[in-house]
Amino acid sequence: MRYVSTRGQSAPIGFLDAVLAGLAPDGGLYVPSEWPSFRSSEIAAFAGKSYAEVATAVVGKFVGDDIPKEDLAQMCEEAYATFAHTAVVPLKQLGPNRFLLELFHGPTLAFKDVAMQLLGRLYDYVLERQSRKMTIICATSGDTGGAAVEAFRGRKNARIVALFPEGRISAVQRRFMTTATDANVACVSILGSFDDCQAIVKQAFQDDQFRHGVDLSGVNSINWARIAAQSVYYFTAAVALGAPAREVAFVVPTGNFGDAYAAYVAKKLGLPIHSITAATNSNDILARAFETGRYARGAVAATQSPAMDIQVASNFERLYFEAVRRDAVETERAFRAFADTGLLDIPPAAHAWMRELFRGASVSEADTAKTMLSTLNETGEIVDPHTAVGLAAARGVDAKPSVPVVVLSTAHPAKFPEAVEAAIGVPPVTPRATPDLSKKPEKFERLPADGAAVKAFVRTFAATT
Numbered sequence: 377m378r379y380v381s382t383r384g385q386s387a388p389i390g391f392l393d394a395v396l397a398g399l400a401p402d403g404g405l406y407v408p409s410e411w412p413s414f415r416s417s418e419i420a421a422f423a424g425k426s427y428a429e430v431a432t433a434v435v436g437k438f439v440g441d442d443i444p445k446e447d448l449a450q451m452c453e454e455a456y457a458t459f460a461h462t463a464v465v466p467l468k469q470l471g472p473n474r475f476l477l478e479l480f481h482g483p484t485l486a487f488k489d490v491a492m493q494l495l496g497r498l499y500d501y502v503l504e505r506q507s508r509k510m511t512i513i514c515a516t517s518g519d520t521g522g523a524a525v526e527a528f529r530g531r532k533n534a535r536i537v538a539l540f541p542e543g544r545i546s547a548v549q550r551r552f553m554t555t556a557t558d559a560n561v562a563c564v565s566i567l568g569s570f571d572d573c574q575a576i577v578k579q580a581f582q583d584d585q586f587r588h589g590v591d592l593s594g595v596n597s598i599n600w601a602r603i604a605a606q607s608v609y610y611f612t613a614a615v616a617l618g619a620p621a622r623e624v625a626f627v628v629p630t631g632n633f634g635d636a637y638a639a640y641v642a643k644k645l646g647l648p649i650h651s652i653t654a655a656t657n658s659n660d661i662l663a664r665a666f667e668t669g670r671y672a673r674g675a676v677a678a679t680q681s682p683a684m685d686i687q688v689a690s691n692f693e694r695l696y697f698e699a700v701r702r703d704a705v706e707t708e709r710a711f712r713a714f715a716d717t718g719l720l721d722i723p724p725a726a727h728a729w730m731r732e733l734f735r736g737a738s739v740s741e742a743d744t745a746k747t748m749l750s751t752l753n754e755t756g757e758i759v760d761p762h763t764a765v766g767l768a769a770a771r772g773v774d775a776k777p778s779v780p781v782v783v784l785s786t787a788h789p790a791k792f793p794e795a796v797e798a799a800i801g802v803p804p805v806t807p808r809a810t811p812d813l814s815k816k817p818e819k820f821e822r823l824p825a826d827g828a829a830v831k832a833f834v835r836t837f838a839a840t841t
């Protein structure tokens with residue numbers, strides 16, 4: 377398997393190199409040079425297999441010969457043994473044709489654990505063999521950071537710096553990062569938005585001297601291994617509902633577009649996906665892009681679903697690259713121009729291609745809160761605000777009654793106790809296995825949204841840990 381950059385200026389590389397590289401040196405994102413796929417009979421054979429076994433098969437398609445199958449299988453076994461539910465990502469029926477895919481049974485109660493628990497092991501595996509220690513920088517709107525800290529803390533071959541937007545994530549999300557006492561973890565509260573944090577990370581990757589100096593890597597969904605690992609649960613859910621003989625529609629609460637793009641990847645691998653609805657909160661750049669063909673940045677608004685308060689969705693570039701028939705010159709032009717102007721008019725043919733599979737839906741704050749309450753009243757389920765955005769958007773899915781609609785439940789309600797209690801009148805209960813972090817001391821730096829300041833901090837951290 378080889379990986380090429382969406383901007384076409386970086387040399388093709390293998391899976392492990394793409395994983396460690398994070399962002400391509402030309403500023404693009406790595407994608408497979410050719411799409412692997414499963415035969416229908418292979419997908420049917422996933423029925424009855426464990427989550428780790430399906431993950432080994434699906435992720436294995438992207439790994440190629442870079443890791444022996446037994447080693448990958450062992451990493452998957454170990455990664456998914458950290459989940460509190462035997463099904464790892466159980467599917468719950470809410471109504472005749474409505475399902476919730478619970479992705480929050482990992483150690484930090486959000487879907488990010490699914491990929492991150494595997495990434496921590498992948499990095500260990502390869503860095504140990506290369507006798508190398510890397511510096512990971514990760515931008516977070518709340519959940520990626522906690523999952524990454526949990527997956528990498530205490531690991532010998534990697535140090536991690538998590539950048540989060542000051543005051544714009546929940547206290548529970550913050551504490552999953554800032555209470556870690558391991559020497560290889562640093563957290564930085566950035567005086568800005570998640571988009572600022574992500575821009576700082578991307579700029580850092582494009583500074584060759586810095587990148588080489590600290591041996592930089594990234595575990596945001598720019599990293600192909602994140603996408604590969606997140607495509608697995610679309611298989612387990614769809615197969616449980618009758619795929620490959622039956623199509624399934626997915627509704628994905630969306631911010632950085634990694635998870636919805638992973639659904640597209642599952643489709644490329646051969647899964648019969650009827651449609652993918654990108655459900656946004658009022659930060660609706662993606663919903664507008666799919667509905668109108670114009671990808672136009674707005675100001676970031678703080679919402680009850682803070683992990684989706686994002687206006688620049690990294691993985692949209694990967695989809696655009698496909699939509700323009702893998703024209704790297706056009707992708708480079710479009711995303712450089714977008715970085716300057718905040719505007720990208722999707723060519724009509726590319727937009728029409730996107731709409732064959734994708735729909736966008738934006739959900740207001742009032743509807744999000746109302747959906748938390750109505751879900752509790754109608755089904756007895758307490759859902760978090762991100763999941764509520766997905767459930768509200770699912771009302772608009774246009775599918776035949778024979779097509780099940782699966783909404784991704786991306787976080788446990790206990791991560792957002794204030795928003796949930798305000799909506800339903802009672803606080804959500806934290807799962808028993810989750811440690812109480814509320815009394816632990818927190819440790820983090822505070823820095824302006826300034827790339828130079830962050831790089832200086834990271835350089836010192838890398839030199840001293």
Ligand SMILES: Cc1ncc(COP(=O)(O)O)c(C=O)c1O
Nearest residue numbers: 519630631632633634635683786
């Ligand atoms: C709880 C939750 N839901 C949804 C999302 C959106 O996922 P994505 O960024 O992959 O679109 C995020 C963050 O990314 C999240 O933390």
Ligand SMILES: N[C@@H](CCOP(=O)(O)O)C(=O)O
Nearest residue numbers: 516517518519520596597632
């Ligand atoms: N919502 C995310 C933002 C980063 O997304 P990623 O999937 O690119 O890591 C978060 O919770 O941090």
